[in-house]
Amino acid sequence: MEENEDKKEIYFNRVYDNIKNIGYHTTAIMEEENFTPFAYSTGIFENFKIPELFISGLGPNLSGELIKNYAEKFKFGKVPLNERLDDLSEKFPVYLIKVSNQDLTEYTLTSIKFYENRDYEYLQLVFPDLNGNFPNETNYDYDQKIIGEFET
Structure with missing residues (x-):
């Protein structure tokens, strides 16, 4: 149990360092079987006065970029x-x-801890499949979980 607490403390120290030095931290959760990868920012709302960003379905490098x-x-x-x-x-x-914070509760745990009772907002980035089709277009085929309301 204690080892887990140490890991959490180390992780959150890194989060707070990134937010202080870069302006935000990116959390990326890797792809596993039957699980769509996702990534999100923490700190952008506080430091840059624009919503945090949530991305579903892309790897950590592209999401980070x-x-x-x-x-x-x-x-x-x-x-x-x-x-x-x-x-x-x-x-x-x-x-x-x-996208509403409530709809992201199971995803954005770092932001929930960072902001505690302070206000913050999220947007979701939506991208096309490999053929250039977006989720609301016919023949769309990609594992991207759309949490917000997507209309073009």
Whole structure:
């Protein structure tokens, strides 16, 4: 039991260091059988005054790159919702959609601990499948869990 507490303390020390030094921390949960990988930011809302970002279905490197690009591009600005964005990644266009904190409770544990009783918001980044189809288009085929309301 104590070893687990030590690991948690080490993890959260790293989270707080990243938030202090970089402005945010990215948590990435890897893919397993019957489990869609996901990643999310913690600290962007507090430090850059824009919503945190949640991404389902991409690996940690690409998710980390997208979160970094999002933070750099939109910090202290206005984030376009439900609009096709062609310049957040060189690989594909994306959409940013609103998602409620309650719907992310089982995913964003680091943010829940970090913000405790303070307000924060999340957006979900939605990307196309390998053929360029988005989740609301016919022939869409990709393991991406859409938590917010996606309309184009």
